[in-house]
Amino acid sequence: MRSLNRSNIKLSLLTLLSTIFLWGCSPAEQQSSPSPDVPEMSESSNTFNGDDVAEALVISTTHWINQRDIGDGEGPVSNEMLTEPQSASGRNWLQYGGDYSNNRHSPIEQLSTENIDRLSFEWGFPSGTLGQFAVSPIVYDGIMYLTTSYNRLIALDARTGEMYWRYDHPQPEDLRLCCGPANRGASIHGDKIFMATLDARILAFDRFSGEKLWDSEIIEYFRGFSATSAPLIVKDLALIGVGGGEFGVRGFFDAYNINTGEREWRHYTVPAEGEPGYETWSGNSYETGGAPAWTIGTYDSELDLVYWTTGNPAPDWNGDARLGDNLFSDSVLAIDPDTGERVWYYQFTPHDVWDYDGNSHLFQADLEQDGQSIKALVQANRNGFFYAINRANGEFIRATSYMEQLNWADSMEPSGRPVVNPEALPSEEPTMRICPGALGGMNGSVAGSLNPDLGLAFIPVIESCQLMQKGLSMFVEGQMFTGGLPIPVDGVPDEIGDVAAYGHISAVNYNTGDIAWRYYDPQPMMAGTLSTAGGLVFTGSQTGHALGLDAETGDVVWRKRLGGGVRSQPIAYELDGDAYVAIASGNFQGIAAFAGADISIPEGGQLYVFKIDN
Amino acid sequence: MRMVKPTALICLIPIILVSCGPGTEPPSQADDYLADAAAVQRGRSIFVGTCAGYCHRLTPEVIDAVYLFDCEWKHGGSDQEIFNTVTNGVPNTRMIGFGTNFPEGEDDLWKVIAFLKSNRAKCS
Incomplete structure (x- = not known):
């Protein structure tokens, strides 16, 4: 008996040692632990009853439902309300771009240089996540709908910041x-509220309760896809495009029925064999051609055209195996929203080998040309040129540099085709500082704004x-x-040129392409801008400041330290006569470093809301 | 029942320690390419075009993918372990295995490993 016991002890010791041995030498991934940013999957949903916070907030829960009566009774959002220009009312912020023009120009006049000193902190709300807090919130019926990095969707009282409901989207660990x-x-x-997700899904929620109404897979994320944009609502469709240009996907954007979640159409941005544009890809390179459609488009209800942009051809920096113009990468496409068929296109950067996605923010503007008013799209393209395109027919009007450093192209042909600087092509032993860099002059991850009264x-x-x-x-x-x-x-x-990266807000006269003024900042500017009828421009810096600029001069008239670098898109709304400005802070170090910005400020998201009391 | 001798345990401990320690790496096909400048250059070109874009950068940077020119290896730093990781991938990450997709098959992967070794920091 004693021998047996000793034998057992020794065998146990051997087993223990073997375990230690195997554990100590095994790959790290076998010692799995959940990512702190990835909420655990839960089947349960909790009901949120305001004061009963302690009982309601359970760690394992990913979804908090609201059962109270909330909102100001404005009713459902109609197509007519979405079509109405933002100038009609400053009360709400209904769309990513403010309205379909994408101009992000609030009609709130009290947000002015005269009143800016009265703009004070009112409330804040944490994201609880790392990574860029890139949101442009929407506000309707006294409720703010906010998304965070890693796809948290949160409904808040727009006056006080009180949380009504929250959904944390469970994410796989191997996102692309x-x-x-x-x-x-x-x-x-x-x-309904709609959100697209990093794992390439699109979801709909009841805007009062936060209950999930439908959940549709756009495509299998593990093939290289993701979705980061707000969907664009047109008629009874939710339009959403995918990212994946760095994974050699075949890009596309989709339209989903807002009531059922069923896909109505898909528009591929790279032609299949035999389709128009196929001849612009050598060999079978079209099969992995990229041209993702990762940013939101815009809609002209009078022309009944949707405008959507496309990104880089794949692979990004080597075009040897995809000779040709690589249509329809780096382009803007005009689409019939009822069918998804292309009506016209314009390509900004044929045969791109610099990662100059054409996905920068599109504005709808009426251009004054030779005494005539032209319905145009204007865009500060990632390639450094500020474009004007006739949005009725796609004709090129003008392109001028909006940057101080642009050297990949020598000039622009009258047809709108850039004349490439042959020294600025990628090589195996590069020595030339190519401008702009891969993030571009203006990146598609941020929004611009446009003041039609000033023409800027x-x-x-x-x-x-x-x-x-x-x-x-x-x-x-x-x-x-x-x-x-x-x-x-x-x-x-000690690197080539030893030049510091920097940024600016440039006020571009969109009728001429001239620069009216620049506000300079020591870090590249990677937050969106907001324009107000009171003559202000709001933005944020990667140094962690919210900024208010005089729209006519670019002078800084308001500045608040938020903490984290700002990557969000500021908005404004007006409730009970009081004007609010919302801006989120929270940077992503990977891209900050890529841009040559300071990465010493910690990550972590926080929404700030400022208010002028009437 | 056969009892385990105490001496067996004593012998096992050094084996365990040796197995976990840096040890001497057996020669691999990558070593054959180290003296071949053209082979290392091809490995570099594949690394630049395939690995370094947004993942394994050429210089240490703030990024979620590991830097491959230092002395820290999450999934094993021997030539064969690197070969296996690149071929099979790492589960539950975006490191998908490249399988046999290199243009010139396994030779190309060994050339990539030769490039890594030729630029690796000296590790004690």
């Missing part, structure tokens, strides 16, 4: 993200150049497919 866990906002129609568009600009190195790549579904890399050198001591 090139550039951080961003989400730029929700959208609204009827009594307010553009957040990144002045950061990079070396672009070419290499060999092979396509493996779900893997990165870049063909090279951009090498940050600006802001890096």
Whole structure:
């Protein structure tokens, strides 16, 4: 008996040692633990009853439902309300771009240079997540709908910040993200709220209770797809595009029935064999052509056209295997919203080898040309040119540089085709600072604004150049497919040029392309802008400040330290005669470093709401 | 029942320690390419075009993918372990295995490993 016991003890010791041995030498992934940013999957939902916070907030829960009567009784959001120009009322902020024009120009006149000193902190709300807090909130019926990085969707009292309901989207651990866990906002129609997710789904919620109404997979995320944009609501459709240009996907954008979640149509941005544009791809490169559609479009209800932009062809920095113009990458497409069919297109950067996605913010503006008013799209493209395009027929009107450093192209042909600087092509041994860098002059992850009274568009600009190195790549579904890399050198001591990265807000006269003024900031500008009828421009900096600028001069008239670097899109709304400005802070270090910005400020999201008492 | 001798336990401990320690890495096909400048250059080109874009950068940067030119390896730093990780991937991450998709098959992957070794920091 004693022998047996000793034997057992020794065997146990051996087993223990073996376990230690195996544990100590096993790969890290076998010692799995949940990511702190990834909420655990839960089948349960909790009912949230305001004061009963302690009972309601259970750690394992990912969904908090509201049962109270909330809102100011404004009723469902109709197509007519979405079509109405923002100038009609400053009460709500109904869409990512303010209204379909995408101009983000609030009609609130008390947000002015005269009153700015009275704009004071009113309430705040945490995201609870890391990564860029990129949201443009929407406000309707006295309720703010907020999304965070990693797809939290939260309904708040727009006056006080009290939380009504919250949904944390459970995420897989192997998301296919090139550039951080961003989400730029929700959208609204009827009594529904819509959000697209990093794992390439689109969901609808009851706007009062927060209950999930439907959940549709856009496509299998693990093939290289994600969705970060707010959906665009047109008629009874929710339009959403996908990211994945760095994974060699075949880009597309979809239309989903807002009542059922069923897909009505899909528009591929790279033609299939035999389709128009197929001839612009050598070999079978069209199969992995990229051209993602990761930012929100805009809609002209009079022309009944949707405008959607597309990103880089894949692989990004090596075009040797995809000779040709690579249609319809880096383009703007005009689409019939009823069918998803293309009506016209314009390509900004044919055969892109710099990662100059065409996905920057689109504005609808009426241009004054030779005494005539032209319905136009204007855009500060990632390639550094500020474009004007006739939005009825796609004709090129003008392109001028809005940057201080632009050297990848020497000029622009009258047809609208850039004349490429042959020295600015990626190479195996790069030595030239190519401007703009891969993030572009204005990145599609941020929104601009436009003041039609002043004729100015307010553009957040990144002045950061990079070396672009070419290499060999092979396509493996779900893997990165870049063909090279951009090498940050600006802001890096002793690197080529030893030039610091910096940023500015540029006020571009969209009728001429001239620069009216610039506000300079020591870091690249990567937050959106908001324009007000009172003559202000709001934005944020990566140094962690909210800024208010005089729209006519660019002078700083208001400045508040928020803490984290600002990557969000500020909005304004007016309730009970009081004017509010909402702006979120929270940066993503990976992209900040990529831009040559300071990465010493910690990550972490916080929404700030400022108010002028009437 | 056969009893385990105490001496067996004593012998096992050094084996365990040796197995976990840095040890001497057996030669691999990557070593054959180290003296071949053209092979290392091809490995570099594949690394630049396939691995370095938004993941394994050429210089240490703030990014979620690991830097591959230092002495820290999450999934094993021997040539064969690197070969296996690249071929099979890492479960539950976006590191998908490349399988046999390299243009010139396994030779290309060994050239990539030769490039990594030729630029790796000296590790004690």
